[in-house]
Amino acid sequence: MPLLEVKGLSAAYGLVPALHRVDFHADPGEVVGILGHNGMGKTTLMRAIMGFVKVTGGEILFDGQSILPASVNARARAGIGLVPQGREIFANLSVEENLQVGIATTGVDIAATVAEVLELFPRLKRLLDRRGGALSGGEQQLLSLARCLCRKPRLMLLDEPTEGIQPSINDEIAETLKVLTARGGITIVLVEQNLDFIAGLAGRVYAISNGVLDRQIPREQLTDPRAVSEFMGFVT
Amino acid sequence: MEKTVARDPGFWIMLAIGLAVMVLAPALLDMFMVLQITQYVVLSVFALSLGYIWGFGGILCFGQAAFFGLGGYTFAVAAISMGDTTVPLILSFLLPAAFGVVLGYFMFYGKLTDVYLGVVTMVVALIFWKLANHTAGPGYSIAGVRLGGFNGIPSIPTINIPGQPDAWLDPSQLFRFFMAVLVAVYIALRLLIASDFGRVSIGIRENETRAALLGYDIRRHKVIVFAIGSGIAGLSGAMWASYQAFIDPNAFSMEMSAKALVWVMAGGVGTLVGPIIGVIGLQWLTLQLGTMELLNSYVVLGAIMMVLVLALPRGLVPTVKVLALTGWTLWHSGRPGTKAAPGKAVGDD
């Protein structure tokens, strides 16, 4: 059974539609990639799954159960984690506190969990006392990823996670995510512009265009930007 | 491409309504009603002053009454000691505007923003209020005019024809004059907002960093916006003093500042018509509640305010606009979501 199943999902901002009958699924341990030009609805899709965007039609099943009626926090507690575009760091909390927020009330061993995640992001270790808002762009992006991982989500929604991160760390992140998914514990829906990154991780990759997600891009084509562009539709 | 004032039908409609009321009201209504709407007119000018700096300059002032009161007291003292009201009326614009410059310099060059700015303005108004209340003793007089503390200054002259101190305006002339002031302020603000200066103000309201990065001196700009609002508030204070024939420290009160906020909010921030509608609606209501002594008027007014905020969060005018727009779109496109073809890019318009 797929962990996440999106069926005929439509969403709109007010009267302006943004997603049209989107269908896809993600099996446990799988990484599903989504590519698309600016403004095509990638972020909207992620936010709709998380529960931030009003859904006008269709169904979202998580673990076989509809999550449409559930609130955002309920979805999060069910095991969905979001690394949003724009990072959304708690600017006035320290880095350490940012990491703690999601697990503060869960009863897990906070210190141990944070330490465990920090092993994956050594760069953050010496920044623990710094105010979240004072971090550089890339540092914030790392923090955002780490913060999500602290909750040990079963499904991660990553919205351009490599944006602003230096190349070498990108590689490390890719490795880390690969390990995590390989263990089978984590399933990922990945929105990404960095073709290398997505090619290295994703099993299946879809193209989204104007809110319509209907084309799967064969893996072997991913190394060729021209071909990818063709799938996504050229920029007008 | 750009909306100019001259091409906006809303502007002409407002102007027509304003002029029609100005000409017709005194002829059609009894004296009491004329006095009544005179009051709305005066307070509308006050509401516009806040509506401008808040809605179009992003400056949230919790103490707009500071300027209202300052204008009122300036007018009272000057008019009583001079006899003629023309110069006092001008002073009541200039002095508060000058004070607005000073206070604005203090605040904006000190990088105050947000609630902190609100509280500073509120504190300034409170200081005025305290001081004005403290002037009951015989020692407090300016140019021979006793400030009178809590009781305020009585017997303030009505506006007279310039140069003829004895030619006082009768109630309907006074109404027409005030209405003319309101219309003039409205037109001036509309033009100002549509000018480049006004657009920069809006830019600053939206994102100060970017405005500065485009090379606009946001501090100076804000001081100017603030001073204009202060001057208009002062002018309305003078009109108020002359209309009521007295001024007391209540003109500086937190209630007065808060009322201005409520009018603007109820009518809609970011519009100029909104504040005026806010004044008329809420003042009328207050009056009605005082007339029926059935229920405690606080209860009713409080409840109405809460309902207003919850039901019309954006204020009356913007809500009506949005409703009208939505209705129009629906009517044109049939049921929402079905007609817009999926292939058409979102936002391709």
Place this chain on the structure above:
Amino acid sequence: MDYAIVVTLEMIRAVAWLVLLSSGLAIIFGMMRVINFAHGEFLMLGGYTVVVTTNAGVNEWFAILVLAPLVVGLFGVLVERLVIRQLYGRLLDSLLATWGLSMLMIGGVTMIFGNTVQGVATPFGSLRIGGYQIPGYNFVLILFAALILTAVWVVLKFTRAGLIARATMQNPAMAEALGVRTSWVYMATFGIGSAVTGLAGGLLAPLTGVVPTMGASLVGQSFITVITGGAAVITGTLSSATLLGTISQGTTFWAGPVYGDAALLVAALVLLRLLPQGITGRIFKRSL
């Protein structure tokens, strides 16, 4: 000498007074960025709870320490559910709605209890210091101001509740996405802030008596104290209350209450000019 002691005690009492007036507001505003304009009426409600129940025969201390916070806290929860809930992130709307609430409360209390309710006696008698006598109750005020601050400090420091509340305040959507039930957080914060306010109102009742309109003159002071303090609830409130309290009380002794009040306002003005984010916006930044 005696006089110096009396003056010093009065100053400490003035600081305690400001702390009591503003702690609840500081929690609500500092945590949630909601300006509770009805704060003065929450104090009033606390006062009424004490006066009405005491006159009905309830033990005065029980009324002050248990009933007042309970009643006002529950009332706060109710208000949060019905009104504030819709208005998070909309500073001004919440200000307006709570302003409406404030009028509603004044009117409502007037309709129920009328304008006059007999006051309650101030417990504890008086204390002699040389040629002077001061109310022993002053020490109660000082004690409770200290207790409230300590309690809030303990909660914020040693429980995760503070962290969650601050995160929620900064970015509710993201907090939600991290599994935080933000609506509970809001409700609890508002309820606790209200309860603290209720306690303060209860404590003030024996000193000033209660009337429906008493809130109006209190809300300004508390608001200014909170804003001057800046973002941090405890250090902010404490530092600004100390500064403003001593300045205003010192001036009161020296030149009379009008100047005392004015000095408080001017001090707040100057402070905000120098520290545009309030005291804890610049100093003690990382404190609670």
Place this chain on the structure above:
Amino acid sequence: MTEVQTPDPGYRILRTRGLTMRFGGVTAVDNVDFDLRDGELRCLLGPNGAGKSTFFKCLTGQLVPTGGQVLFKERPITGMNTHEIVNQGIGIKTQVPNVFDGVSVYENVRLSARRKHTAPMAREVAEQTIEKCGITHLIRREVGQLAHGQRQLVELAMVLAASPELILLDEPAAGMTGDERDRLAQLVLTAARSAAVIVVEHDMAFIRQIAKFVTVFNRGAIFREAMIDDIMRDRAVQEIYLGKQADAIA
């Protein structure tokens, strides 16, 4: 000011001398001497937290450096207000887009153009720049409602519309797909014909399209300055920054 016209090798549109920015114990920019020739296109690389954005902020007066000097067109601008500096001819696209959310794309760009041009000219310049950036179809949209990449382009258009002499671009390609990135590279190259440009970017595909001379920051200081190919081959740079990317190129 006559020597401005001559391609005098001594003339630098931008110089920093000993530029330093400390935040408490953190030294984000550390004693940087940076020179930029008129009309040059320079790429600025460096690990996360190396101090690139902070460096930009010091140049534009958003931060007042704790030490050192910035000279723009040979005149010191250190300690001036942002708008004064910007008015000398600097335009910046910030890392997190700074745009006017509540108004239309057109109005955003026009406000920028208006700084330099008369009202009718500004209108024209705005429309042209919007066209150039490929967002004409969004021209009436409210910027606050746009997708991330679209906002990036709006901001870029705002920078270009003021035709500054020095353009600072902080991660302009973030969140752009392949062909969008290609077009952006063309835009940057065009802009570089009439202005000096500094680009900060982590997207190596993009850097490869535009870069010639490159400066690498590390821990707040200049780490290397060399042509792009040399940088890519530099072991130390690979170590601290590029990782496996270098192999891909080599």
Place this chain on the structure above:
Amino acid sequence: QTETIKVGGLHDLTGALDMIGIPMNQVFQLAIKEINEAGGLLGRQVEGVIYDPQSNMSLYSQYATQMALRDRVAVVMGGITSASRETIRPIFHRYETLYFYNTQYEGGVCDRNEVTLGTTPAQTVARIIPYAMNLYGKKVYTVAADYNYGHITSAWVKRYVEENGGEVVATEFFPLDVAQFGSTISQIQAAKPDFVCSAMVGSSHLGFYRQWAAAGMKDQIPMISTVLGAGGNDQIMLTPAEGNGILSSFGYFEAVDNPVNKAFLERVKAEYPTNTPVVSEISECTYEGMMIWADAVREAGSIDRDAVRAVIAQGKTYDLPAGQVTIDPQTQHAIRDVYIAELTDQNFVIREAYPQSPPLDTQMVCDLIADPDANVHHEISL
């Protein structure tokens, strides 16, 4: 069906002064009811037009205009603070509507359109100061509300204290919203006066009495007040422990012992069995105002302002709950009995009476017989 005669009542029913305005309004309505039950006036029923100015001067001005121009009332009772009176007095003067001001105040109004029934300092302060000095001693500490009334009253206090050979050691003024009095209480202790004279006003200032008692001062330094008990309810907001022993002076207390008053209080009680108002001078004078006006209308046979005014200016004497009241034609103020009373368990017990005291202060500055067109409020210089 004849038209009713409209009479206006303008009292604060909400807002800061409602605790004073509500009882005034209750008595006002009772007076109308009594007049109607006695057959009305000139064969017509009397109808009250009541607005609530909400303790807000703008609304005062608003409603005064409305009463005069739209409702065309025959007479208006109302106004509490001097500020409200000075707001509406010119309006009624301008629109020729007879006006009764029924509140104790600082004196000095000179306006033939206004009948003023409340006591002035020359009637009360002049009595209570020597009385208290006699009892307690010659050193006086004055605390007063910081507005016209407080300033003028404390000036009168000083004058009468000095006239009687005493000394005012200090006079302190408090804004109406001050609620903390710790520093003042310490300063009073330092000054060691023989008694304290309070002209504190409003609900915040009640805290003064409370904190005074909490500091244990009540049994050490006696207190008199020129205003406690004016509004009616303040004395019952103080517990006996806080209030007992304070002396006060007015033209009326509920304890006034005459049959007219007894009957009057019984009618008040019958009319308002649940929320019975505490009748104080200010409410009783409102009742007086209605009765005097009704009498004048009957005698004039008309509600025309000038006719009624002519009758009132004759200087008749009336038997009213407060005792005998005469309208002084020179000032149109009341010449009346004045009482000194002591607050005892939330009731005032009369200690002394001064029959037929004239408003000497206003008489010094005002002569409506000589100058019938006067329309001023004199600040009486001492």
